[in-house]
Each structure stands twice: as C-alpha cells, then as structure tokens.
Amino acid sequence: MSARDALLDAYQATLLEQGQRATTLSVVAARAGVSKGGLLYHFASKESLAEGLIARLDELMEEDVAAMRDAQEGASRYYVRTSVWTGGDFDLAFVAVAQLAQESHAGAQDAMRRGRQQWLELIRAEVGEEATARAILLLGDGLYFDAALGGAAEPSGGLSISPEELMPIVDRLLAASGT
Amino acid sequence: MSARDALLDAYQATLLEQGQRATTLSVVAARAGVSKGGLLYHFASKESLAEGLIARLDELMEEDVAAMRDAQEGASRYYVRTSVWTGGDFDLAFVAVAQLAQESHAGAQDAMRRGRQQWLELIRAEVGEEATARAILLLGDGLYFDAALGGAAEPSGGLSISPEELMPIVDRLLAASGT
DNA sequence: GTCTATAATTGGATAGAC
DNA sequence: GTCTATCCAATTATAGAC
Structure with missing residues (x-):
C-alpha cells in the first residue's frame, strides 16, 4: 500500500474513532507510521486530506x-x-x-x-x-x-x-x- | 435569560452550525456577548460546557x-x-x-x-x-x-x-x- | 459576576537536510 | 520521499483587578 493510502486510511480511521477535534496532523502521521513532514509531502494541508x-x-x-x-x-x-x-x-x-x-x-x-x-x-x-x-x-x-x-x-x-x-x-x- | 443559558445556547448553536473544531471558547463567549473570562466563571472548562x-x-x-x-x-x-x-x-x-x-x-x-x-x-x-x-x-x-x-x-x-x-x-x- | 492580561500548550505549516 | 527543527497562530485555562 502506498504511503498516501496509508495516510488516508489513518485520517479516516481517526476521524471515525475520535472525531475531528482529535484528528490532528501529528496523530494521523503517527498512525500511518510517518512523520508530520512525511505527511505534508503527500498532503500539503489538512484540507487536502479532507x-x-x-x-x-x-x-x-x-x-x-x-x-x-x-x-x-x-x-x-x-x-x-x-x-x-x-x-x-x-x-x-x-x-x-x-x-x-x-x-x-x-x-x-x-x-x-x-x-x-x-x-x-x-x-x-x-x-x-x-x-x-x-x-x-x-x-x-x-x-x-x-x-x-x-x-x-x-x-x-x-x-x-x-x-x-x-x-x-x-x-x-x-x-x-x-x- | 441567565448568562449561563445564553452561553449554553451559544455553545449549542455554534456546535450545530460550525462543528466541534470551530467551537472554541472565544467564539462561544463572543456569541453569548461575554468575555472568555466571563464564560469560564460559569463553565470552568470546555468539558463542563458539554x-x-x-x-x-x-x-x-x-x-x-x-x-x-x-x-x-x-x-x-x-x-x-x-x-x-x-x-x-x-x-x-x-x-x-x-x-x-x-x-x-x-x-x-x-x-x-x-x-x-x-x-x-x-x-x-x-x-x-x-x-x-x-x-x-x-x-x-x-x-x-x-x-x-x-x-x-x-x-x-x-x-x-x-x-x-x-x-x-x-x-x-x-x-x-x-x- | 465579569473583565483584562497572560501563561502553557498544541496545532498547522515551512525550510532545509538527507 | 521522508525526516528534524522551527515558526507562528490559536486554544485552553489561570490570576487577579474591578
């Protein structure tokens, strides 16, 4: 699975389980097993994750x-x-x-x-x-x-x-x- | 209407219209027409608003x-x-x-x-x-x-x-x- | 009961190394 | 393509004046 998909999965799962408030870039990155910087390479902003x-x-x-x-x-x-x-x-x-x-x-x-x-x-x-x-x-x-x-x-x-x-x-x- | 009720109304309305993320203490306080300090007198934390x-x-x-x-x-x-x-x-x-x-x-x-x-x-x-x-x-x-x-x-x-x-x-x- | 000022922390985003 | 370091803004919460 591409890192992009892994990040999207992590974003989706965190949104579902914890809601918007808890769905921060750090949490999503950590869950996908990359750093914040890594996340932001694939998705330039939180909005682009959405x-x-x-x-x-x-x-x-x-x-x-x-x-x-x-x-x-x-x-x-x-x-x-x-x-x-x-x-x-x-x-x-x-x-x-x-x-x-x-x-x-x-x-x-x-x-x-x-x-x-x-x-x-x-x-x-x-x-x-x-x-x-x-x-x-x-x-x-x-x-x-x-x-x-x-x-x-x-x-x-x-x-x-x-x-x-x-x-x-x-x-x-x-x-x-x-x- | 008591300030407490006004604050609860503002919290509820902002939650509905904007969602959790946008529902900050400043926004709620402003909408109810009081300061952040005023809000926190009635509700000691965001959790107590909930x-x-x-x-x-x-x-x-x-x-x-x-x-x-x-x-x-x-x-x-x-x-x-x-x-x-x-x-x-x-x-x-x-x-x-x-x-x-x-x-x-x-x-x-x-x-x-x-x-x-x-x-x-x-x-x-x-x-x-x-x-x-x-x-x-x-x-x-x-x-x-x-x-x-x-x-x-x-x-x-x-x-x-x-x-x-x-x-x-x-x-x-x-x-x-x-x- | 309400305000201002401010502390402490976190969040989103950039820069640049590797 | 991914990481570390860092900046700036926003957010929650406290302290203390009025």
Whole structure:
C-alpha cells in the first residue's frame, strides 16, 4: 500500500474513532507510521486530506451506485441491505465524510448530497410512490446515523438490527406501494 | 435569560452550525456577548460546557418521553412526527449532543443511548413486532441524520420530507404489523 | 459576576537536510 | 520521499483587578 493510502486510511480511521477535534496532523502521521513532514509531502494541508477522503468516497460511491442499479434483488433491497454497518471500505469512507459534512465542510456536504440524490433516484425509479421512496432512503440514513453514534467501536449503540430482520419490512413497504 | 443559558445556547448553536473544531471558547463567549473570562466563571472548562448541554438534553428528553407516552396518536406516530426537523429546542439539543457523541464523548454517547432506548421501548410496547419497532426507530434516526448533515442552515440537505408525507408510511407499517 | 492580561500548550505549516 | 527543527497562530485555562 502506498504511503498516501496509508495516510488516508489513518485520517479516516481517526476521524471515525475520535472525531475531528482529535484528528490532528501529528496523530494521523503517527498512525500511518510517518512523520508530520512525511505527511505534508503527500498532503500539503489538512484540507487536502479532507479532499483526498472525499475523492475516495466519490469513487466508492460510483461503484456502489452501479451495483445498486444492477442488483437482482432491486435497488431498494440492495440499498437497505448494504446500509447495515459492516465496517467495509464504503461504510468507513461514508461515515467519515458524513462527519466532515457535519462540521460544515462544503465539499463533504456536496459529496453527501450527490450520493444520496443518486440513491434516491434509483429507489424512486423502482418504487414509483414518492413517500415510500423517501421512507426507504430514511431507513438507510438511520442505519448510518446509528453507526456514526458510538464510533466504529460499538456501532449502532447496542441497538443494532440485522439485514435479515430488516428486509421483510422493506418488502412490506414495496408491496404496500404497489411495486 | 441567565448568562449561563445564553452561553449554553451559544455553545449549542455554534456546535450545530460550525462543528466541534470551530467551537472554541472565544467564539462561544463572543456569541453569548461575554468575555472568555466571563464564560469560564460559569463553565470552568470546555468539558463542563458539554456536560451542561447533555444535562439540558436529559431534561428535554424526559419531557419528550412523557409526551410520547401520553400521545393520543400513539407513540410511533408521535415519535416519527416529532423527529422531523423543526429547529425547536429539543431538535437543537439532540443534534448538538449527537455531534458530541460522534466525537467519542462518553457522556454524550450514554445520553443518546438512554434516550433512544426509551423511545424504542415505547414503540415496542405499541407495535409488538420487534423488526417493525426497529424500523420505526430507524425512520426517526434517518430524519436526525438528514438534519445533522448540512448543518442547521439547510437541514436535510434538500431531501426533506414533511410529516404529512411520512405519516401514511408509518400507518402502513403499523397496520402490516397487526397493531 | 465579569473583565483584562497572560501563561502553557498544541496545532498547522515551512525550510532545509538527507 | 521522508525526516528534524522551527515558526507562528490559536486554544485552553489561570490570576487577579474591578
């Protein structure tokens, strides 16, 4: 793995586990096993670390949207199923960028909006009925909110739910909306 | 309004609008119209500001849970309806404390867990079926997630939904679960 | 109860050696 | 491409005047 990726991983993980305040250049550098100077060779400023993370999310989001579009089970089921926290690359990047967005980082807010917009459109295309589409989007949002509370350590604050429990609910919403 | 409350309001608002990083003692003091020294008379440390905010949420949460328990429309409908962002006192305190929780503040994480636990129990008592109860809790979580992204300025990132649109969905979930 | 002044520390970033 | 040394600004917190 390139030092650049290691630094981005360290930035992302620290953001998730400790939050913005604790995510200093020294901490990120140390976690990635380089010096502050080393970090600043790859990322000229803290802001460029944020941009790097957002770019990473953009790529992962593109893959995710493509997979959602092609999903056999349908967009809505795919979306809800994959919104349950697994600690995978996408989850990590998504929740870390969500943190940046909450700190009023404009680029992060844009990335979140773009991604959620695409998800909503695919769900809408499948569901037809607007309110149901929104509700399904909200279920996924709720899953990410749970993951974001309590940090990566104990995601969902002990109130977790498995995909198996959740899918029947999605089926019900789809059925009731006449899909 | 007491200076103490003004300071807590300023802390809460800055946290919401700018995030942890930008929420410094100077900013909070200036926003409340006092000096840093003045702030530190009322709150001896930054941590005690956080504790003050959590205590405030605890009180509001207690009122909210009581209202939810007594709600004519039932706990689930009350919960979802009041989870839509209004910018009211409860919303502000809840999302601000959620921010602290995401920064790994143990006290904030506990407060969130306690509150969500009480909500879930009331929903569970009404709904009976576990998965449906979780799904209803998730809808509310999703609404708060939306509010938290984008800051208080443009809550829900332009993908907002009104209580009127959402209630039929809740009714459907309740009906399907045999309530 | 609130202010000013200031101490102590940390954080982001630069310069230049290797 | 990475490190050390260093600078400057910002941040939390204290001391003591009013």
